[in-house]
Amino acid sequence: xxxxxxxVLGGGPGGYLAAERAGAAGKSVTLIEKRALxxxxxxxGCIPSKALLNSAKLYEHALHSEAFGVTAxxxxxxxxxxxxxxxxxxxxxxxxxxxxxxxxxxxxxxxEGYVKGKTADGFVVxxxxxxxxxxxxxxxxxxxxxIPGIPGLREGVESGFVLTNREILSLTSxxxxxxxxGGGVIGLEMASYFAxxxxxxxxxxxxxxxxxxxEREISDILLKNYKKKGIEFKLSCKVTGVGxxxxxxxxxxxxxxxxxxxxLCSIGRRAxxxxxxxxxxxxxxxxxxxxxxxxxxxxxxxxxxVGDINGKLMLAHTAxxxxxxxxxxxxxxxxxxxxxAIPSVIYTNPEVASVGDTEESAKAKGLDVKSVKVSMxxxxxxxxxxxxxxxxxxLIIDKKRNSxxxxxxxxxxTSEMIYGAAMMVESGASVDYFKRIVFPHPTVCEVIRExxxxx
Ligand SMILES: Cc1cc2nc3c(=O)[nH]c(=O)nc-3n(C[C@H](O)[C@H](O)[C@H](O)COP(=O)(O)OP(=O)(O)OC[C@H]3O[C@@H](n4cnc5c(N)ncnc54)[C@H](O)[C@@H]3O)c2cc1C
Numbered sequence: 001x002x003x004x005x006x007x008v009l010g011g012g013p014g015g016y017l018a019a020e021r022a023g024a025a026g027k028s029v030t031l032i033e034k035r036a037l038x039x040x041x042x043x044x045g046c047i048p049s050k051a052l053l054n055s056a057k058l059y060e061h062a063l064h065s066e067a068f069g070v071t072a073x074x075x076x077x078x079x080x081x082x083x084x085x086x087x088x089x090x091x092x093x094x095x096x097x098x099x100x101x102x103x104x105x106x107x108x109x110x111x112e113g114y115v116k117g118k119t120a121d122g123f124v125v126x127x128x129x130x131x132x133x134x135x136x137x138x139x140x141x142x143x144x145x146x147i148p149g150i151p152g153l154r155e156g157v158e159s160g161f162v163l164t165n166r167e168i169l170s171l172t173s174x175x176x177x178x179x180x181x182g183g184g185v186i187g188l189e190m191a192s193y194f195a196x197x198x199x200x201x202x203x204x205x206x207x208x209x210x211x212x213x214x215e216r217e218i219s220d221i222l223l224k225n226y227k228k229k230g231i232e233f234k235l236s237c238k239v240t241g242v243g244x245x246x247x248x249x250x251x252x253x254x255x256x257x258x259x260x261x262x263x264l265c266s267i268g269r270r271a272x273x274x275x276x277x278x279x280x281x282x283x284x285x286x287x288x289x290x291x292x293x294x295x296x297x298x299x300x301x302x303x304x305x306v307g308d309i310n311g312k313l314m315l316a317h318t319a320x321x322x323x324x325x326x327x328x329x330x331x332x333x334x335x336x337x338x339x340x341a342i343p344s345v346i347y348t349n350p351e352v353a354s355v356g357d358t359e360e361s362a363k364a365k366g367l368d369v370k371s372v373k374v375s376m377x378x379x380x381x382x383x384x385x386x387x388x389x390x391x392x393x394x395l396i397i398d399k400k401r402n403s404x405x406x407x408x409x410x411x412x413x414t415s416e417m418i419y420g421a422a423m424m425v426e427s428g429a430s431v432d433y434f435k436r437i438v439f440p441h442p443t444v445c446e447v448i449r450e451x452x453x454x455x
């Protein structure tokens with residue numbers, strides 16, 4: 001049996017950062033990973049999707065460069081080369097995680113882990129025929145795509161006609177027609193990539209809007225932009241079946257069909273909690289995810305669950321912060337997780353970035369709020385760089401505290417601006433305080449400053 005201070009199950013952002021931080025603090029750590037270090041995020045999620053989207057953005061810019069006085073002829077995109085570049089980026093990042101594990105003396109075991117339970121040696125996990133034990137166990141097994149019981153869907157997955165994020169990010173040939181089931185962030189990013197490189201794409205979404213909880217006005221602008229790129233949307237439509245080269249759906253009570261030669265199923269993800277013995281610990285669960293407190297500890301003292309496995313906010317940066325909070329708790333340091341100011345981003349063109357409450361969600365919490373909105377055209381840089389842009393910046397203000405509780409942006413660079421907005425929301429400082437902060441000129445982030453003076 002191999003004994004460590006901390007055992008980590010899963011090597012994605014939650015697991016590898018927990019291992020890195022615990023190792024850096026002098027703890028002996030064993031990290032068990034069954035597929036590849038970096039998890040979903042590095043191998044089949046955040047990074048690969050952004051690599052693809054960046055190639056598509058370059059292509060789109062080249063195609064529409066005339067408006068900027070630049071003529072480009074014979075512009076082409078080679079999807080196989082885009083994927084090969086993506087693989088190179090992934091490889092570099094995965095090996096970087098490996099290097100960090102070595103630098104922090106983390107014992108990495110590449111095998112599937114199974115939790116046996118608690119013994120006198122601590123929590124015991126078996127992997128690759130060996131037993132590993134520790135007094136602290138961090139569960140970081142991530143999530144998997146939801147494949148609902150729609151007739152024909154599972155058969156479609158088995159035959160390769162229906163793809164999940166894993167397969168679609170590694171396709172080496174381009175589908176002739178793609179149907180995306182689900183108009184959430186992952187579905188939209190993939191729909192956007194394939195539409196930008198010239199594939200006819202139809203997105204079927206059950207709700208009457210796209211991008212899930214994104215602020216309504218922002219998601220409406222996004223929808224308009226996607227439609228201009230040629231993506232077809234079937235909103236308020238329910239998928240009823242998957243057939244040969246088609247997806248059946250219901251629209252206004254009528255049964256319809258969308259032809260496709262590939263389908264992406266992206267209707268959500270669920271915590272990965274099955275088949276690895278966590279039931280042997282008696283860990284409490286809620287709606288299929290592991291229940292945790294503000295220290296990411298479960299009902300079993302010494303067992304933590306970080307990242308997608310706790311189902312709270314399935315984002316890599318949430319997993320990172322949760323990993324830090326869990327490790328700090330193990331180290332006896334005061335820390336607690338807060339979920340009020342976690343940014344979310346859609347990395348298409350245009351980008352969408354949000355943090356905190358929408359007007360609706362703030363009102364549901366009983367806050368007395370008002371919102372202000374300014375056009376991105378208030379920014380000189382935005383006007384100089386974006387042709388016919390319709391971006392906006394929206395602030396949600398708590399009238400009683402005169403503080404910002406939400407920031408919602410659509411337009412270029414917003415993914416890079418949102419961390420500043422997250423600080424505004426997280427700090428709870430007053431609007432007057434932020435009015436005294438100097439923003440660089442000319443930048444797109446100046447629209448936030450403009451909006452502050454509209455309050
Ligand atoms: C297409 C796509 C795009 C995304 N884009 C973004 C984005 O832009 N920004 C963002 O913040 N988030 C994004 N996400 C979400 C992000 O990838 C996840 O929130 C993040 O990876 C969660 O980290 P994690 O450590 O909890 O789990 P994961 O990254 O899923 O890692 C869990 C790891 O545990 C391993 N594992 C599971 N069970 C066992 C076992 N029994 N034994 C050993 N190992 C095991 C798995 O192999 C996996 O490597 C995206 C997701 C997808 C699918």
